Amino acid sequence: MSTETGTSSGPELLLDLNRDVRRPLRAQLEDGLREAVRSGRLPAHIRLPATRALASDLGVSRRLVVDAYGQLLAEGYLVARRGAGTFVADAAGASAAAAAETPPSVPTFDFFPGFPDLANFPRNAWLRALRATLRDAPDRAFGYPDPRGALELRRALAGHLRRVRGVVADPETIVVCSGAAQGFFLLARALGGGRLAVEDPGLPAHRAILAEASAQLVALPVDEGGACVAELDALSAREGTIDAVLVTPAHQSPTGVALAPPRRAALLAWAGENEGLVIEDDYDAEYRYDRAPLGAMQGLAADRVVYVGTVSKTLAPALRLGWLVLPPRLLERVVSAKLLADHGCPTIDQLALAQLIDSGAYDRHLRQARRRYRARRDALVHAVARHLPNARVTGLAAGLHAVVRLGRPVDGMALMQAAARQSVGVYPLGYAYMDVRAVDDGLVLGYANLAEPAIEEGIRRLGAVLEEL
Amino acid sequence: MSTETGTSSGPELLLDLNRDVRRPLRAQLEDGLREAVRSGRLPAHIRLPATRALASDLGVSRRLVVDAYGQLLAEGYLVARRGAGTFVADAAGASAAAAAETPPSVPTFDFFPGFPDLANFPRNAWLRALRATLRDAPDRAFGYPDPRGALELRRALAGHLRRVRGVVADPETIVVCSGAAQGFFLLARALGGGRLAVEDPGLPAHRAILAEASAQLVALPVDEGGACVAELDALSAREGTIDAVLVTPAHQSPTGVALAPPRRAALLAWAGENEGLVIEDDYDAEYRYDRAPLGAMQGLAADRVVYVGTVSKTLAPALRLGWLVLPPRLLERVVSAKLLADHGCPTIDQLALAQLIDSGAYDRHLRQARRRYRARRDALVHAVARHLPNARVTGLAAGLHAVVRLGRPVDGMALMQAAARQSVGVYPLGYAYMDVRAVDDGLVLGYANLAEPAIEEGIRRLGAVLEEL
Numbered sequence: 051m052s053t054e055t056g057t058s059s060g061p062e063l064l065l066d067l068n069r070d071v072r073r074p075l076r077a078q079l080e081d082g083l084r085e086a087v088r089s090g091r092l093p094a095h096i097r098l099p100a101t102r103a104l105a106s107d108l109g110v111s112r113r114l115v116v117d118a119y120g121q122l123l124a125e126g127y128l129v130a131r132r133g134a135g136t137f138v139a140d141a142a143g144a145s146a147a148a149a150a151e152t153p154p155s156v157p158t159f160d161f162f163p164g165f166p167d168l169a170n171f172p173r174n175a176w177l178r179a180l181r182a183t184l185r186d187a188p189d190r191a192f193g194y195p196d197p198r199g200a201l202e203l204r205r206a207l208a209g210h211l212r213r214v215r216g217v218v219a220d221p222e223t224i225v226v227c228s229g230a231a232q233g234f235f236l237l238a239r240a241l242g243g244g245r246l247a248v249e250d251p252g253l254p255a256h257r258a259i260l261a262e263a264s265a266q267l268v269a270l271p272v273d274e275g276g277a278c279v280a281e282l283d284a285l286s287a288r289e290g291t292i293d294a295v296l297v298t299p300a301h302q303s304p305t306g307v308a309l310a311p312p313r314r315a316a317l318l319a320w321a322g323e324n325e326g327l328v329i330e331d332d333y334d335a336e337y338r339y340d341r342a343p344l345g346a347m348q349g350l351a352a353d354r355v356v357y358v359g360t361v362s363k364t365l366a367p368a369l370r371l372g373w374l375v376l377p378p379r380l381l382e383r384v385v386s387a388k389l390l391a392d393h394g395c396p397t398i399d400q401l402a403l404a405q406l407i408d409s410g411a412y413d414r415h416l417r418q419a420r421r422r423y424r425a426r427r428d429a430l431v432h433a434v435a436r437h438l439p440n441a442r443v444t445g446l447a448a449g450l451h452a453v454v455r456l457g458r459p460v461d462g463m464a465l466m467q468a469a470a471r472q473s474v475g476v477y478p479l480g481y482a483y484m485d486v487r488a489v490d491d492g493l494v495l496g497y498a499n500l501a502e503p504a505i506e507e508g509i510r511r512l513g514a515v516l517e518e519l
Numbered sequence: 520m521s522t523e524t525g526t527s528s529g530p531e532l533l534l535d536l537n538r539d540v541r542r543p544l545r546a547q548l549e550d551g552l553r554e555a556v557r558s559g560r561l562p563a564h565i566r567l568p569a570t571r572a573l574a575s576d577l578g579v580s581r582r583l584v585v586d587a588y589g590q591l592l593a594e595g596y597l598v599a600r601r602g603a604g605t606f607v608a609d610a611a612g613a614s615a616a617a618a619a620e621t622p623p624s625v626p627t628f629d630f631f632p633g634f635p636d637l638a639n640f641p642r643n644a645w646l647r648a649l650r651a652t653l654r655d656a657p658d659r660a661f662g663y664p665d666p667r668g669a670l671e672l673r674r675a676l677a678g679h680l681r682r683v684r685g686v687v688a689d690p691e692t693i694v695v696c697s698g699a700a701q702g703f704f705l706l707a708r709a710l711g712g713g714r715l716a717v718e719d720p721g722l723p724a725h726r727a728i729l730a731e732a733s734a735q736l737v738a739l740p741v742d743e744g745g746a747c748v749a750e751l752d753a754l755s756a757r758e759g760t761i762d763a764v765l766v767t768p769a770h771q772s773p774t775g776v777a778l779a780p781p782r783r784a785a786l787l788a789w790a791g792e793n794e795g796l797v798i799e800d801d802y803d804a805e806y807r808y809d810r811a812p813l814g815a816m817q818g819l820a821a822d823r824v825v826y827v828g829t830v831s832k833t834l835a836p837a838l839r840l841g842w843l844v845l846p847p848r849l850l851e852r853v854v855s856a857k858l859l860a861d862h863g864c865p866t867i868d869q870l871a872l873a874q875l876i877d878s879g880a881y882d883r884h885l886r887q888a889r890r891r892y893r894a895r896r897d898a899l900v901h902a903v904a905r906h907l908p909n910a911r912v913t914g915l916a917a918g919l920h921a922v923v924r925l926g927r928p929v930d931g932m933a934l935m936q937a938a939a940r941q942s943v944g945v946y947p948l949g950y951a952y953m954d955v956r957a958v959d960d961g962l963v964l965g966y967a968n969l970a971e972p973a974i975e976e977g978i979r980r981l982g983a984v985l986e987e988l
Binding site for chain 1: 625642662851859862
C-alpha cells in the first residue's frame, strides 16, 4: 500500500490498533502516531497516508483518522500543506520530546483564548476566604468530601445562579466538579455512550473529553445565529438518534455569536419532542459589555437542560472548580460517576468559594473584571482596525476572546509559527472544526490576559507577520 | 421464576439491563435494585432472588449479581440473613431517600477505618503554606494546571518518597492525582480494560472505581503473610492472563498484615517473568509503631511497580491529593487520562503541599501524629482485652486501623445496626470480600479519629452489644 498512500512506511509500522482493549481506537491511533514521530520512525517532512487510504487499510472510519490527524495538527506533531497533504512537522520528534521535559516558553503577546487576567486573581480575597474557612470549618469537613460538593457551596451557587443567570437552581440538583472539563466527562459517563451533537466549530479539548468518556460525537454546524438547531432532525436521520446537544448559547465558543432567540425556542422544543437533553455551557456569560445578557436557557426548561458553569473564566482555571445544575433524573448517575472518578472535589477550596460568594467579594471581583475586560476588548478592536486593515472583529461584545476574520484565508500552522517567532501567540479558528481546516480566514484571540499596550503591540506584530506571509 | 427464587416480583420488574449502552451491567443492576427499593417496588423484608437464579434469568454471570448484592448490602439497602437469603432492609426505601436529603448522622463512637484524626489537621501550618503560596506564586500558576501536577510538588514528593520510603522517584515520572482513588481510576484507564488481580479482602470502594474504569477484577486471596502471590499462576490459568496486581504490601488493607519478604520477591519475579505490573498502594506506611517499616517494593523494581500514595491518611481526605510514581512506559497514557478526566489537580493546593513538605512542617506533623496514633492503638488493644474477652487484635502495630477477630462469627448487618443504636460505628470485615461474607468473625476498626477515652467507651459499648446479640 505504500505507493498508494504516498508514505514509505506501511501502517503496520505506524500503528498497532487493538480492538480487544477498551482504549478507544482513536486514542490508540493518536498514541501510535505520536510515538512514531517521537521515536523518529516517522521522520520530519515525511508525508502521511491520505486519511481515506489509512482508514481503509486499518478498517476504521475516515472520521476517526481525520480526528486523529486534527489532534496531532493541533499539538504540533503534524503540519498540513494545502493541496499537498499532511506531513510530520519540522523536528517534531525532538521538539515534542523537549517540550515534555521543560516548561513550554510562553509567547510575550499570547492571545490564548482560555485565560482570564491571571495577574488579576484576587489573591487577598481568596486568602481571606481560606483563612475564614480554616478557622470556622468543623473537623468533619476534613474527612471525605460529599461527592455532590460541599452543601455550603451548592447553596451559595444556587443563590448566585438564580440571581445572576436566571437558573432554576436548587442545592440538591447541583454537582460540583473539577471545572467544566470534568463536568463534560461526568455527563458523558452518565449518558452511557449516547450520541451527542456538538457545535462545529467548538472546543477540541472538550470534544476529546467527551469522546474519551464514550460519547459519540456528531457535528452541529454554527452560523451567525449560533448552532444550526434546525439541522438536528436531519442529523438524527443521518447519524442515528441524538441523545443530547451541547451548546454555548450566551456566547458561542469560539465564534462569539449568540444563539438567536428563535433557535433557543426551537432547541427546547426539539428536546421536549425527542426526550433529548440540552447541555448549556455557560462558560463566560458573566461578561457582556453592551447590554444585559439573556438569561440561561436552563431557566426555561430545567427538566431538559443541564447547566454547566465554572470559575475558570471568573477567577482562575487553576482552582479547578465548576458545577452542573442537573435535571433530577440525571442526578444519581452523575453523582455516582463523580464518586467513582475521584470521591469529590477538595472541600477547603469549595468552602472558600462559598465564603467568597456569600461575602459579596465574588460579585465585586466580577464587576471590576468586567470593566477591565471591556477596555481590553475595545483595545483589540482598535488595534485590529489600525494594524489589520482587511480584518474585522466578529461576534458579540462579550466574553474573553473574539474571532478576527482576516479577510483572506491563511495557512494556520504557518501563521502560528511565524507569529511565534515574533513572540506572538495566535490561535487559528480552523483547528476548532471537527474536520480541521488547515487554511481558514479566522483567528480566535483571547484579550483578557494582556494589558492594553500589549494588545496593541501584539496585533501590530501580527499585522507585520501577515504582510510577510 | 418467582416460586423458584422466592420473591413475588420477577426480574423484569426489578431490572432493565441494556447491553447497548456502555454503562457496565453491574452498575445498571445496582441502579435498578436501588431504584426498586427506594420507590417501594421492592418493599421492606421481601426476599431477593438467589444470586444464581437471578444471574441465570438475566443471562449474566453470578459474580456480577453477587457483587451488586454486596454493594447494596454495604450501602444498607439489603440485609443478609444466614441460611435464609438476602432481604430488603427494614425501611430501606424511606431511610435511603432521607439519607440522600440530609447529612447522615455520624455515630459518636465511629470506628470508620478511613480517617486520620480529623481534629488534628494542621490548620495553621496549612494556612501558612497557602499564604506563602498566594504571596509567591507567579501569575501563570493561576492558569490551567500541568496535568502531571505542579513541578514544585513533584520535586518535593520525589525527595520525600526517596528519603522516607526508598522510592525510586523522579519528578518526571510522578503524576499528582485527586487522592489514591483517582490514581486507581487513571491506572485502570491507562491499562485499557486489562485484567487486574486485587487482594481479597480489599477495599470495595477501590474495586468499584477499577471496575467502573473497565478493569476486569480477579480475587487474590490474603492470609497471614499477605497476598497469596503463589496463586497468581493458577489464577492466570483459570481466569486469563493477569496484567497487573494491586497490593498493599506495607500493611494489607484491611487485614493489617505485612506482605512476607519471600512473597515480595516472588511478586517481583512474577512481574518480571510475565511482563506484569505491580501496583503498590502505600496508603498508610507512614505509620509503623514497633519498628521501621520495610521500604517500598517500588524501590526494587521501578520499571515494574507503580507506587501509589496519598495525603488522605497523613493530612486529610478532604484535600484530595495523591500521587503515582510510574514506570516511564505508562507515563504518557496516565497523563493523557488525567488531562481528559479533569485537566489536572488544583494548583494552589499542590503548591501549598510542596511548601509544607519543603518547610519540614509535613515531617513534624507526621512525627506528632505517629505518637498520637500509637497511643490510640494501644488504647484499642487494652479496651479489646478488657471488654471483648474472646476477641483479639490482629495485624501489625501500624496504620490507622486494626482487624479485631471476635472469636465467633456474627451477622455483620445485625451487629452494625445494634451498635449504631448505641452510637457505635463498626465495620464488618465480611463486607471487604468480593464474595461478601454476611457472617464473619472480623471487624475493621479505625482508631485514629477517636480520643483514647472514646475508644475505651466505644469498645465497652460494643462488648455489651455483642453480649446481647
